[in-house]
Structure formats: structure tokens, C-alpha cells
Amino acid sequence: MYKIEIDGQEESFSCGDGDSLLRGGLRAGIGLPYECSTGSCGTCKFQLLEGETENLWPDAPGVTDRDKQKDRRLACQNRPLRDCKIKMRLDPAVVPHVVPRRKMVRLVESRALTHDMHEFRFASETAANFLPGQYALFDLPGVTGSRAYSMANLANDAGAWQFHIKSMPGGAGSHALFDGVMSPGQEVEMDGPYGLAFLRESPRDIVCIAGGSGLSPMISIARGVATDSRFRARRLHFFFGGREPRDICGEELLRELPAFAERMSYYAAISEPTVAPDAWEGPRGFVHELAAQTLQDPLADYEFYFAGPPVMAEAVQKMLMREHKVPFGQLHFDRFF
Secondary structure (H helix, E strand, O other): OEEEEEOOOOOEEEEOOOOOHHHHHHHOOOOOOOOOOOOOOOOOEEEEEEOOEEEOOOOOOOOOHHHHHOOEEEHHHEEEOOOEEEEOOOOHHHOOOOOOEEEEEEEEEEEEOOOOEEEEEEEEOOOEOOOOOOEEEEEOOOOOOOEEEEEOOOOEOOOEEEEEEEOOOOOHHHHHHHOOOOOOOOEEEEEEEEOOOOOOOOOOEEEEEEEHHHHHHHHHHHHHHHHOHHHOOOOEEEEEEEOOHHHOOOHHHHHOOOOHHHHEEEEEEEOOOOOOHHHOOOOEOOHHHHHHHHOOOOHHHEEEEEEOOHHHHHHHHHHHHHHOOOOHHHEEOOOOO
């Protein structure tokens, strides 16, 4: 175990067992800022003042050439090799509500949701403790580095974990999960929960916007709204976007919820203009456009959660903040690239 001091702060923490600086700090209950935990977003940058670290991914996209010139590093991709002193801002808002822990989970089964997205179910010996909308990091066989996947279910004492995962062509994680590298009964290490786009109490009705495997955390959010008494008076509007009709899913999962008929609505749109009219009778266009056309103005009266491909998430954020002046505090998303 190595002691990590934070310049200008009274707080320090111990980091060991192969943890990155970010994971060690979050396990100690310290508010180290982050989003993706996988080296992509660049939120967890720090400067090393004393000590030595191992850079697990020198070419991580979250570090720019300018960052490298100033010796800025990513806390999620640096592991201490001895006691260190770092310079890094802290954010009380990201202190973990549920402290992330490592655990072994066993693959139980998988089932197809679409042609390229499956629901994977895992089981752990201990309770599944997380907030709706959070994610976990997996160390998969034959894969270098961790992969982040969002939970689709809710916390439970039975140790059940569900994930909606999309197969990415050429992806190492996809190869491990979809191509038979893993089979039911096999165990892998999982670390979590992580993520800041979790369901939180609000006086406003809720909007979920999803694309691709962004379905997973949005379904978890919807399940939380359906079962938590704090949201009994809240309506939920669920939007899902795909390129073609075969990409569309999620409605059947929402219809299983007892609150669906009373206070939940599902909308879907496809963006591929060449799809024949008789193959899709629903809305066409981008999912954020469908949301703007469907919801009653002003959009600042809603609480928004969204997840999906980066281009979709960026379009949603731009539309809500620039065009509709929705306060940033009403937008909840974790950046993945």
C-alpha cells in the first residue's frame, strides 16, 4: 500500500493491490473527479509532484499533446509505484454514494435483444449494490485494460447483475463476450459501481434518451422510477434511437413495469433515410429531434438522463443547453468515447 497525498488538501489515501490512483481514491471515499474511468474523457487529470507512477495507457485519448508537455496524467491510468504527492482538484459532488469494490462475478446466461445487442446476466456471492444508472468495470479474458458496462437492473441482495451490451466490430471486449471466449459458469473480475449519472430525486418529470447500449443505464433509471416511492408522482418519457428498425428495442422491457401504463411513455425513431416506408411506420430522424418534437415546452421543466454513442450524447447536450436553455444541473450523463 502506498500513501497518496493531495497538494493543498488535508485528505490523503492509501492505494495498493494494483489500483489506479482514481480507484484508490474513490475506494477511500475521496471526491476525485472522473467520468469514464477508462482513459477516454480526460476528467481525472492530475500532476505528479513527488513519487513515481506506472502509466497503464500512455496514448489514452483523454490526454492531449499539451497535457503531455505539462506532464498532466490521468488518475484512472496511473498506478503508484511508491508514495506519491499529486496536484488534483477535488469535487465533493463525486464522493461515492456506494464505495466501489472488486468482486468475482459468474456469467449466468445471455440473450439477444437485437441483432447485435445482448443482455448478459452475471451473479456474485455478495449483494449487488449500486444506484440506477451506474456502471462497472470488467477485466475480461484476453482483453487489455478494463471495459465499462452499465447495469440495466436494480440493486438487490441476490447478487444479480444485468448488462445490455452491444457487439462492436473488431472490439476485444465484444470478442470475449459474443464469440464464445466466455461461457456460462465462467468467472471474471468486476469492479464497481462507478458513474455520476445516477437517478436522483427531482420535482420534475423525467426524460431518458438512449441509443445503442445506452439502453442499459436508461432501463435501470426507468426501473428505479417505477419502483421508488419518491418518484410516484413523476412521469417518465423514454426515447430510443437506432439506424434501422432492427436496432430498435426496449419497449418490451418497459412494458414489464407496473407503472408503464399509468405514467411511462416509449418513443422510437430510426435515422437511416433509405429504409423503405413499409419497413418502418414510426418517426424518422435523430432521437434528440424526436424528443424535442414530442415533449411539451419548456424543456427546462424536465430532468434529463441520456446515454449512447458520443455523437448522440453531444447532440442531445447541445440541443438541450444551447437551443432550449436547460440548466446543466438537470442533465445527467457519463462521457464515453
